[in-house]
Each structure stands twice: as structure tokens, then as C-alpha cells.
Amino acid sequence: MASEAVSRLTLGLRDSKQVLSRVMVSWMVRAPSLETDIVLAALAQEELGHAQVLAGIYNRNFAGNGDKEENADRVTLKDPVTHPAVRPFDRPQETWPEVVALLCLWDSAVTTMVDSLRSSAFGPLRHVAEKMCQEEANHWVFARAAAADLLARGPQVSESLRAACKRLLPEVDQWFREIADIDGLRRDGVVADGLPLASYASKIGPILEDLKLAWPARPGAPAA
Amino acid sequence: MKIKAERYDVFARKAPLEPLQHLGGVSATSPELAYVYAVTTFDEQKWVDVAVVARRNIFSKTPITG
Numbered sequence: 001m002a003s004e005a006v007s008r009l010t011l012g013l014r015d016s017k018q019v020l021s022r023v024m025v026s027w028m029v030r031a032p033s034l035e036t037d038i039v040l041a042a043l044a045q046e047e048l049g050h051a052q053v054l055a056g057i058y059n060r061n062f063a064g065n066g067d068k069e070e071n072a073d074r075v076t077l078k079d080p081v082t083h084p085a086v087r088p089f090d091r092p093q094e095t096w097p098e099v100v101a102l103l104c105l106w107d108s109a110v111t112t113m114v115d116s117l118r119s120s121a122f123g124p125l126r127h128v129a130e131k132m133c134q135e136e137a138n139h140w141v142f143a144r145a146a147a148a149d150l151l152a153r154g155p156q157v158s159e160s161l162r163a164a165c166k167r168l169l170p171e172v173d174q175w176f177r178e179i180a181d182i183d184g185l186r187r188d189g190v191v192a193d194g195l196p197l198a199s200y201a202s203k204i205g206p207i208l209e210d211l212k213l214a215w216p217a218r219p220g221a222p223a224a
Numbered sequence: 225m226k227i228k229a230e231r232y233d234v235f236a237r238k239a240p241l242e243p244l245q246h247l248g249g250v251s252a253t254s255p256e257l258a259y260v261y262a263v264t265t266f267d268e269q270k271w272v273d274v275a276v277v278a279r280r281n282i283f284s285k286t287p288i289t290g
Contacts, residue, residue, distance in 0.1 A: 033229075033251075035250055035251065035252065035257075035261040035265065036261075038261070038264050038265050039260055039261060039264045041264075042264040042267065043264075138260050138263060138264070141256055141259065141260055142256075142257070142260040144256065145254050145256035145257040145260065146257065148254060148256070149227070149253050149254060149257060152227050152253070153226075153227055
């Protein structure tokens with residue numbers, strides 16, 4: 001098993017969840033309703049918990065001296081995001097439709113990647129993937145419902161969501177390319193066959209259809 | 225365009241086959257949003273089932289308030 005690719009994937013997922021939690025935290029006092037504030041607080045707590053767990057896996061398995069505090073390779077929750085696939089997402093989201101777009105397209109991409117690790121040959125990720133996916137089940141329910149809510153608010157709001165999703169699609173596509181060598185990880189049994197791109201495409205297909213958008217074309221890309 | 229939130233009542237149980245308890249209510253523009261609002265608002269217990277019902281779908285001879 002190529003440990004460099006697994007290490008890169010672990011760090012990329014940790015960074016992704018850290019950035020998602022930051023977006024949720026920054027919006028949990030200015031979302032459209034108090035109920036939405038509460039949802040974002042709950043989702044952020046889950047993402048931060050997962051980031052912490054993934055940092056622990058990274059530190060124990062890939063950072064030179066394992067759990068030893070003095071190891072410079074260790075990552076903590078306070079460390080800045082370093083993974084190149086994640087850096088483009090580490091920016092403020094200015095509007096609520098941008099946040100909903102991020103939850104629909106990127107949060108679901110991250111969850112799909114975690115889902116592809118449920119039967120992974122790499123035990124530490126396999127052991128946490130199931131619980132993470134269970135805890136994230138409501139993220140998707142919320143993202144879809146929040147998108148439907150925006151689409152029902154008339155052409156101007158719908159267009160804002162559409163524009164935000166359109167901007168995000170190539171970035172999510174790039175995230176899938178850069179998070180790790182997925183083909184190599186699939187060959188090594190770290191990532192499940194048929195996942196994550198095919199699964200992701202079928203998941204977001206209905207949303208893209210509602211928004212009249214398509215997944216960026218590329219060889220081997222999912223047909224959306 | 226303004227879409228109207230409506231009131232949903234929230235029910236849950238701690239174990240299978242236990243009676244559903246009425247936990248309270250949330251306002252939402254769809255049952256899906258109401259469900260997520262409910263599970264994140266009433267999360268002081270580990271519920272095995274959470275369900276939301278739009279107030280307008282509850283029949284009563286007297287108006288239900290709250």
C-alpha cells in the first residue's frame with residue numbers, strides 16, 4: 001500500500017473538514033434563521049470532531065514519531081490548512097447561497113470520499129468511516145432542503161445559488177483530482193471500487209439538474 | 225418571492241416500540257428542513273426515532289397553540 005497516498009488523503013480529509021467547520025462557524029450567527037444557526041453549530045461540531053480524529057490518525061501513522069508531542073510533523077486543529085486540494089476552499093463565503101452551494105457540492109464530496117473508505121484496506125480510516133458517515137447523514141438532508149428552499153424563493157435567489165454552484169463545480173472537480181492518487185488507492189484497496197466519483201455524480205445529479213448545470217467535462221469524469 | 229415557514233410538531237422516542245414523546249415545535253419551509261432543525265435542536269438525548277408533523281395536518285376540535 002502506498003503510504004504516501006494514504007497520508008495525503010488523510011491530511012486532505014482533515015483539512016477539508018477543518019475548512020468546512022470554519023465556514024459553518026462563521027455563518028452560525030448570521031444564517032437566515034435561528035434554527036439554521038443551530039443546525040450549522042451542530043454540523044460544525046461534527047466536522048471539527050472528524051478533523052480531530054483524522055489528525056490523530058495522521059499523527060499516529062504518518063508523522064514520524066507518532067503521538068509524541070515534540071514531533072514537528074504532527075498536525076493539530078490550530079494548524080493552517082496546507083493541502084493543495086483544500087486551499088481554494090479556505091476563503092470567506094459572502095452569501096447564504098454560497099454556503100448552501102458549498103454544503104451541496106463540497107461537503108457531499110468529502111462525505112462521499114469518507115464513504116468510499118468503509119471497507120478500506122487501511123484499518124485506521126476504515127474504523128472511523130462508518131461512524132463519520134452516520135453522523136453526516138443529516139448534512140445531506142439539510143443541504144438538499146436548504147437548496148430547495150432557495151430555489152423556491154424566486155428567480156433572483158435561484159440564480160445566486162446557480163452561480164455559486166457553477167463557480168464551485170470546477171473546484172470540486174479539482175479537489176477530487178488533487179486530494180490523492182485515487183486510482184492508486186483504489187488498486188491498493190484503500191478506496192472502494194466504483195467510488196467515489198460515480199457515487200458522487202449520482203448523488204448531486206438531481207441538484208445539478210434542478211440548477212441546469214453539468215459536471216465539468218474531463219476524461220473519466222462522472223456524467224452528471 | 226417570500227415563502228412561508230410553517231409550524232411543525234416534533235416527536236421522538238428513546239427506544240424502539242416506546243411511545244413517541246412530543247418534544248416541541250420548529251418553524252420551517254419544508255418537512256426536510258423541519259426534520260434537521262428538530263434533530264439538531266432537540267439533541268439532549270440519543271433518540272432512535274425523530275419525526276416531524278406539520279401542524280396543519282393535525283386534526284383537532286380545538287385550536288392547537290404554542
